[in-house]
Amino acid sequence: MPTFVYMTRCDGCGQCVDICPSDIMHIDKGLRRAYNIEPSMCWECYSCVKACPHNAIDVRGYADFAPLGHSVRVNRDEEKGIISWRIKFRNGKKDMDLLAPITTVPWGSGQPELKNVPAPGNDHVASQHLYNEPKYIRMDEAPVHTLESNGLEIKEGVQY
Amino acid sequence: MGYKTIIEDDIDILVAGAGLGGTGAAFEARYWGQNKKIVIAEKANIDRSGAVAQGLYAINCYMGTRFGENNPEDHVRYARIDLMGMVREDLAFDMARHVDSAVHQFEEWGLPIMINEKKDKVGGKHPYMREGRWQIMIHGESYKPIVAEAARKSADKIFNRICVTHLLMDEAKENRVAGAVGFNVRTGNYHVFKSKTVICGAGGASNIFKPRSVGEGAGRVWYAPWSSGSAYGLMIEAGAKMTQMENRIVLARFKDGYGPVGAYFLHLKTYTQNAYGEEYESKWFPALQEMVGKEYLDPEVSHRTHRPIPTCLRNHAIINEVNAGRGPIHMVTMEAFQDPHLEEIGWHNFLGMTVGQAVLWAATDVDPKYENPELTTSEPYVMGSHATGCGAWCSGPEDVSPDEYFWGYNRMTTVEGLFGAGDAVGGTPHAFSSGSFTEGRLAAKAACKYIDDGKAEGIKVSDAQIQRRKEEIYKPMETYTVGRNEIVAGSVNPNYINPRQGLDRLQKLMDEYCGGFGVNYMTNDKLLKIGLKKMAILGEDLEKVAASDIHELLRAWELKHRFLTSESVFHHTLFRKETRWPGYYYRGDAMKLDDQNWHVLTVSRRDPKTGEYTMEKAPLYHLVGDVEKKPAEEH
Numbered sequence: 001m002p003t004f005v006y007m008t009r010c011d012g013c014g015q016c017v018d019i020c021p022s023d024i025m026h027i028d029k030g031l032r033r034a035y036n037i038e039p040s041m042c043w044e045c046y047s048c049v050k051a052c053p054h055n056a057i058d059v060r061g062y063a064d065f066a067p068l069g070h071s072v073r074v075n076r077d078e079e080k081g082i083i084s085w086r087i088k089f090r091n092g093k094k095d096m097d098l099l100a101p102i103t104t105v106p107w108g109s110g111q112p113e114l115k116n117v118p119a120p121g122n123d124h125v126a127s128q129h130l131y132n133e134p135k136y137i138r139m140d141e142a143p144v145h146t147l148e149s150n151g152l153e154i155k156e157g158v159q160y
Numbered sequence: 161m162g163y164k165t166i167i168e169d170d171i172d173i174l175v176a177g178a179g180l181g182g183t184g185a186a187f188e189a190r191y192w193g194q195n196k197k198i199v200i201a202e203k204a205n206i207d208r209s210g211a212v213a214q215g216l217y218a219i220n221c222y223m224g225t226r227f228g229e230n231n232p233e234d235h236v237r238y239a240r241i242d243l244m245g246m247v248r249e250d251l252a253f254d255m256a257r258h259v260d261s262a263v264h265q266f267e268e269w270g271l272p273i274m275i276n277e278k279k280d281k282v283g284g285k286h287p288y289m290r291e292g293r294w295q296i297m298i299h300g301e302s303y304k305p306i307v308a309e310a311a312r313k314s315a316d317k318i319f320n321r322i323c324v325t326h327l328l329m330d331e332a333k334e335n336r337v338a339g340a341v342g343f344n345v346r347t348g349n350y351h352v353f354k355s356k357t358v359i360c361g362a363g364g365a366s367n368i369f370k371p372r373s374v375g376e377g378a379g380r381v382w383y384a385p386w387s388s389g390s391a392y393g394l395m396i397e398a399g400a401k402m403t404q405m406e407n408r409i410v411l412a413r414f415k416d417g418y419g420p421v422g423a424y425f426l427h428l429k430t431y432t433q434n435a436y437g438e439e440y441e442s443k444w445f446p447a448l449q450e451m452v453g454k455e456y457l458d459p460e461v462s463h464r465t466h467r468p469i470p471t472c473l474r475n476h477a478i479i480n481e482v483n484a485g486r487g488p489i490h491m492v493t494m495e496a497f498q499d500p501h502l503e504e505i506g507w508h509n510f511l512g513m514t515v516g517q518a519v520l521w522a523a524t525d526v527d528p529k530y531e532n533p534e535l536t537t538s539e540p541y542v543m544g545s546h547a548t549g550c551g552a553w554c555s556g557p558e559d560v561s562p563d564e565y566f567w568g569y570n571r572m573t574t575v576e577g578l579f580g581a582g583d584a585v586g587g588t589p590h591a592f593s594s595g596s597f598t599e600g601r602l603a604a605k606a607a608c609k610y611i612d613d614g615k616a617e618g619i620k621v622s623d624a625q626i627q628r629r630k631e632e633i634y635k636p637m638e639t640y641t642v643g644r645n646e647i648v649a650g651s652v653n654p655n656y657i658n659p660r661q662g663l664d665r666l667q668k669l670m671d672e673y674c675g676g677f678g679v680n681y682m683t684n685d686k687l688l689k690i691g692l693k694k695m696a697i698l699g700e701d702l703e704k705v706a707a708s709d710i711h712e713l714l715r716a717w718e719l720k721h722r723f724l725t726s727e728s729v730f731h732h733t734l735f736r737k738e739t740r741w742p743g744y745y746y747r748g749d750a751m752k753l754d755d756q757n758w759h760v761l762t763v764s765r766r767d768p769k770t771g772e773y774t775m776e777k778a779p780l781y782h783l784v785g786d787v788e789k790k791p792a793e794e795h
Contacts (some may be wrong), residue, residue: 002376012288021204021213022379022386023321023345023714029686037711041385045214045517051186058199059521060516062377065416070522072515085511087518091525098507102302110269111310114209117557117643125609129557131191136206136261137227139283145225145232146559152233152785153248158759159240159782160455 002049002062009056010034016048016057025057042133050076050083078107164349165630168317172196173607175315177203179210179389180304180593181545181582183311184262184600186190186432189359190314192608198315201322201342203354203714204386206308210363210594212585215301218422219273220592221254222263222296227279227287232256233783235294239590240782242470242547244740245458245759246404250556250565259598263296267593271306271445272299279642292426294590300511300658307597321345322666324390325397325717326629327358327578332620339621343630348710352628356616357577357607363598364543364550364583365389365725367663370671370678371539373416380516382411382418383541386718391551391584392542393721395726397769400573401553403586403761403778405725406732408540410475410681414491415534419493419517423509428496431462432489432535433477440481440489441474448476449743452753460790471547471790473689475537475743479680482537486587489535492687493528499514503529539671539677540745542729544583548744550729551586551776553763554579559603562781567608571603574765577616579603583733587761636716636747640706656706659715662698663722668728669694671769674733675745684748689736695727699771724766728773732762734773735736749781 001071003025005016010033015035024038025048034057036042051058061070069090081103087096103110111126112133127144134143147154173189174184178200189198202209223230235256240247257476267273274289274297288296292679311455312318324342331338338572339355366383392559396402404492413421424430434440442459452473497503503671506528520526526533528668544551552573554567571579581603610616644657651658657665670676673691675683683691702723707713708745738754739747760777 002379005190018173019208020203021208021210023204023711026711030514039376042376042379043214043382043385044519045208045384046515047208047213053584059519060371061516061519062375062380064373064375066520066523069525070519072522073518074511074515078302082271083227083520085512087507087522089522089525089527093525094522096507098504099300099513100299100508100512101272102299103306104267104272105270107270108309111306111313113185113269113313113586115194117191119194128557130258130261130605131188132265133258133261137258138260138263139264139285140226144255147783149255150231150233152253152783154560156562156779156781156783158755158780159243160245 002042002044002058003033003036003059005059006056006124007033009054013054014054015051019047019051021045021047050075076102081107101105165352165356166349167352168199169354170197170312171339172611173198173604174340174353174355174358176358176360176394176473177362178206178211178311179202179361179363179582180596181600182359184359184597185270185359185604186311186315188601189604189608191741194606196608196611199353200311200315200318200320200354200464201324201340202320203323203345205320206311206318207305208311210304210389212304213384214515215512216303216593217300217509218291218295218297218380219263219594219650220295220422221590221595222288222294224262224287225260227282229287229580230293231397235590238294238468238785241450241468242540243549243589244452244470245780246407246740247549247589247762248556248761249781251554251585251588253560253599253783254557254602257593258602259594262598262601265394266307266334266594269306269310271303271625271783274298277370291423292335294575295422295426297427299512303593314565319351322351323714323717324394325633327394328621328625329398330624331625332618336619337398337578338619341626343633343708343713345710345714350633352626356619357579358423358612359579359581359600359603359607360584361392361581362390362394362584363387364391364541365722366544368542368670368726369539369676370664370667372536372677380416380539381417382413382725387543388718388721389542389725390721392725392728395573395578395584395710395767396584396766398575398578400489400578400764401765402728403551403763405542405549405550406736406762407550407727407741408729408744409546410543411538412475412478412535413538414517415488415536417517418508418538419514421504424491424493428493428506430493430496432485432491434481435490436486440486441477444480446479448473448742451739451751472741472743477533478537479743483680483755486736489531491535492532494530494532497529503550516717524648528787537677540675542725544586544588545587545591548590549587551584564779565781568605571599572606572610576581579607585597599613600627636705636707636713639704640708643706645772647683656704657701657714658706659719660704662702662719665698666719666723667724669698674730682734682748683743683745688730692730695730699723728764728766731764731773731775736762
């Protein structure tokens with residue numbers, strides 16, 4: 001959980017510093033390697049572990065409730081679009097490999113450049129529709145739901 | 161002070177905080193404002209920021225209208241039931257009618273959504289794999305970077321590592337926003353963003369109530385530790401009205417790791433029992449029914465019609481069973497986990513969104529196949545996108561909202577030009593990731609319209625305002641520099657406290673006076689008034705918070721945002737004189753739900769000049785005519 005960095009593997013590249021959502025992976029100025037400066041603000045989100053190109057970062061469960069001697073390791077590969085995990089129990093009785101996809105398209109290729117799509121017309125602006133709507137709501141051309149279309153009223157009072 | 165001032169001028173749309181809400185805003189803004197200048201300021205790195213940084217294993221808000229599964233009003237009714245009636249149904253309906261279009265785009269962007277091939281195709285496509293009625297299952301480890309890429313393609317500039325501390329206010333027209341200021345948590349430089357509109361996508365608040373874990377484990381909170389209540393801190397300080405801030409949420413989760421239980425309950429069909437293997441919930445319901453009324457809790461009707469039992473009421477049963485000496489509560493996993501496929505799902509569920517729970521079970525040799533893990537109720541959290549609806553009082557859409565809920569622009573707060581999305585918007589529980597993204601999109605379209613309508617003309621920001629904020633921002637470093645040489649070494653100083661010390665005091669205060677886990681979520685008017693007095697003094701001491709470096713300056717400002725959030729929670733909790741959500745918190749001096757006086761939304765405003773609070777009741781509107789059209793189906 002709180003992360004730590006192996007001295008011999010870290011080359012001080014700073015990928016972990018760049019990605020940590022909690023701003024707790026910093027470079028030690030003397031050793032020129034990364035370390036976790038504030039374990040009590042670590043969410044064990046594994047963002048730095050996944051980002052490290054040298055597998056130099058690992059996690060040791062929070063001292064206040066997690067005994068020593070376990071391991072949860074990860075390898076995330078954007079090119080292959082998969083993430084693989086290995087979980088090892090303290091007592092050695094369980095050792096699991098788990099694999100999951102992280103994307104279904106070549107990494108970063110699916111998102112549109114909205115500055116290149118035709119600008120919305122006045123009707124679209126005046127409507128309740130968002131970009132790609134109404135089509136993407138139900139993948140047909142039916143318009144967005146309204147109170148009228150769904151036979152609703154909005155009324156003051158108590159309703160359960 | 162050797163820090164540079166960097167001014168970014170002529171911004172049309174500034175997105176302050178780019179989690180799911182903020183990325184939705186930045187993405188959508190480009191479509192409606194093709195020539196507009198769209199800028200993101202984010203405390204971390206948008207690829208891994210906000211509550212979804214770690215990933216998710218489910219999208220908890222998806223209607224499935226295209227598959228004939230649900231209509232928007234069905235979701236509104238569900239949220240209303242779960243929140244004991246307290247929902248802005250105009251906003252909730254609006255979110256629900258658009259949310260599917262966000263999810264369908266996520267799928268196109270490469271987010272792996274699981275498909276249920278056992279269900280018949282509709283329109284040439286099998287429906288998504290349902291976890292529950294509203295949840296669909298995803299392989300969402302990369303949910304955030306996938307969504308961030310869409311925002312990156314839309315934004316003109318992204319400023320990562322900027323802690324936004326304050327909103328800038330227009331000096332030509334009162335109560336109109338003019339941008340925001342903050343500092344770079346790496347370089348220390350002062351950043352000024354002059355903007356016609358601001359969409360606040362900042363986060364809700366973890367770590368304002370004392371957490372159950374101590375020491376290192378203080379970071380293993382349920383909501384991300386970097387969710388520092390900045391959504392509320394920024395908007396409250398600017399004088400925006402807030403709503404439902406008393407409606408903190410308590411989560412029943414796996415003990416210590418706070419791993420999610422949704423997939424376990426809904427998909428794996430696990431269930432809970434007390435330490436002695438007994439069903440415990442039903443015995444607490446008769447007395448609970450006395451407290452909240454039969455309209456809100458009727459187990460017979462729930463059993464017959466699948467009307468959900470509100471989350472808070474289920475918590476209530478756990479809390480009482482544990483207090484009666486029959487804890488801990490266990491999740492019965494040993495049956496489901498005999499199926500290797502379900503076992504794998506159980507583990508994937510953690511790896512996709514709460515790795516720490518997997519670490520904990522590995523460390524403690526808890527194999528849910530052979531042992532039923534412990535559950536606990538968490539410390540409270542203040543946020544607006546999960547099963548609760550704290551946040552700003554915002555305008556709804558023109559075609560749905562009644563007059564009291566509408567002032568021109570969808571998702572605009574009571575400060576002109578200041579919009580919200582995700583945790584920032586009050587009264588819209590159960591938006592989750594997809595709903596927050598959708599709210600960002602709605603806010604972006606409205607913000608573009610606001611600008612095109614000429615509402616942002618003639619904004620004036622003086623150098624004096626910019627300079628005043630700069631001095632304020634770096635003051636904790638000044639305080640440190642001046643005070644630290646008075647002592648030999650260490651952290652004990654008679655003239656200042658550091659951010660950790662301030663946070664510890666805040667958490668203790670919130671826990672003991674505002675209904676934390678340490679007092680079994682109980683408070684009353686007397687406790688709240690004492691708490692408010694102590695808060696006022698903490699507020700004075702926070703003027704003397706000291707930061708030894710830029711990282712600590714970040715913690716100092718997070719603390720100030722948490723403080724403003726907490727103060728608001730105190731005022732709201734004191735105002736609502738009833739116990740609306742047993743299991744989230746209790747007002748010991750008003751232990752019953754009171755529809756006669758409190759079937760209303762609470763609305764507050766903190767006067768930015770005096771710091772004084774005013775409280776009011778806002779009427780509750782409900783969608784009527786939304787009788788369930790088909791029998792509720794057990795998914």
